[in-house]
Amino acid sequence: xxxxxxxxxxxxxxxxxxxxxxxxxxGHRLVAVADPGAASRAAAExxxxxxxxxxxxxxxxxxxxxxxxxxxxxxxxGAVEALCAAGKAVLCEKPMAATLGDAxxxxxxxxxxxxxxxxxxxxxxxxxxxxLRAAIRDGRIGTVTAIRIVYACWLDRAWTxxxxxxxxxxxxxxxxxxxxxxxxxxxxxxxxxxxxEPLVEIAAMTQARAQDYAVDDGALLIGRxxxxxxxQLNVAYNCPDALPRRRLEVVxxxxxxxxxxxxxxxxxxxxxxxxxxxxxxxxIPFDRQASPFxxxxxxxGHALRxxxxxxxWDAERDLHTMRLIAxxxxxxGTPAGRDAA
Numbered sequence: 001x002x003x004x005x006x007x008x009x010x011x012x013x014x015x016x017x018x019x020x021x022x023x024x025x026x027g028h029r030l031v032a033v034a035d036p037g038a039a040s041r042a043a044a045e046x047x048x049x050x051x052x053x054x055x056x057x058x059x060x061x062x063x064x065x066x067x068x069x070x071x072x073x074x075x076x077x078g079a080v081e082a083l084c085a086a087g088k089a090v091l092c093e094k095p096m097a098a099t100l101g102d103a104x105x106x107x108x109x110x111x112x113x114x115x116x117x118x119x120x121x122x123x124x125x126x127x128x129x130x131x132l133r134a135a136i137r138d139g140r141i142g143t144v145t146a147i148r149i150v151y152a153c154w155l156d157r158a159w160t161x162x163x164x165x166x167x168x169x170x171x172x173x174x175x176x177x178x179x180x181x182x183x184x185x186x187x188x189x190x191x192x193x194x195x196x197e198p199l200v201e202i203a204a205m206t207q208a209r210a211q212d213y214a215v216d217d218g219a220l221l222i223g224r225x226x227x228x229x230x231x232q233l234n235v236a237y238n239c240p241d242a243l244p245r246r247r248l249e250v251v252x253x254x255x256x257x258x259x260x261x262x263x264x265x266x267x268x269x270x271x272x273x274x275x276x277x278x279x280x281x282x283x284i285p286f287d288r289q290a291s292p293f294x295x296x297x298x299x300x301g302h303a304l305r306x307x308x309x310x311x312x313w314d315a316e317r318d319l320h321t322m323r324l325i326a327x328x329x330x331x332x333g334t335p336a337g338r339d340a341a
Contacts, residue, residue, distance in 0.1 A: 007064040010071035013161035022293035034058040098176030118313035125295035128262035142254030152239035170213035178215030183235035204328035210238035
């Protein structure tokens with residue numbers, strides 16, 4: 001496949017430490033970065049990319065074919081609309097936006113422009129989760145009855161994504177919410193990915209229990225898919241990183257699939273199958289070397305080059321996930337989610 005020329009808008013922690021290495025490891029090229037921060041631009045230039053202080057400079061780069069948007073959530077809409085109008089392919093970080101209204105406007109821009117767009121649900125591309133999906137589709141655990149996900153971390157006020165910049169993830173105006181807004185989209189999307197059917201009902205409770213900031217630092221969500229499977233998600237910014245905090249279970253009438261330490265940015269973790277008749281467990285093999293970011297870049301690049309593969313990327317499906325987030329916040333009565341409801 002011909003290498004893809006990439007641009008990145010917002011060169012913070014995830015873009016610098018995971019996306020840029022994924023672009024290089026996939027055999028593609030990071031052409032240019034747009035970021036208002038001088039330190040971010042210097043870091044990009046040190047990696048061989050051209051750096052711009054604004055989006056217009058990146059858009060003007062003819063070698064940039066695809067753009068990864070990794071700005072704070074409230075800036076997603078403006079970047080995506082401009083990139084779609086310019087004919088660039090767009091991979092936008094989750095959540096789609098800080099508010100449902102912005103996400104709806106983004107989906108409309110994709111429809112009207114015909115641009116190739118995807119939301120960066122990188123957990124779809126973790127090899128361990130691909131192994132889970134294959135086992136489910138092969139009927140290994142029978143009829144799926146429930147999915148249980150714990151995806152948690154510790155995020156205090158002082159955390160920063162790049163050299164002393166403020167922690168935008170705890171600012172309601174920039175993030176749109178807290179742990180629910182940031183972490184739950186991955187779990188909601190994984191339910192759809194693993195089962196091939198979306199959640200259609202959802203409820204939630206949030207907490208502001210351990211951290212001193214204006215957004216939720218934890219949430220519990222429950223939902224039901226259109227086929228009747230139940231989902232339970234526990235997401236948190238208040239779980240110490242040394243504790244077990246990343247677990248995914250898929251329960252079926254014939255067995256249990258368990259993934260530990262697969263959710264996140266890095267490669268590895270473990271996946272096991274437990275037989276419902278004997279109780280015996282065995283590991284399920286998968287590629288432990290490839291990170292979800294690397295696999296996501298590969299998949300997006302292949303779809304960019306081969307339009308027949310683009311059906312796997314769906315702005316309308318991602319908008320449905322954003323609507324679930326808005327409904328969860330509305331059900332919880334949390335102020336950070338009311339604008340999105």
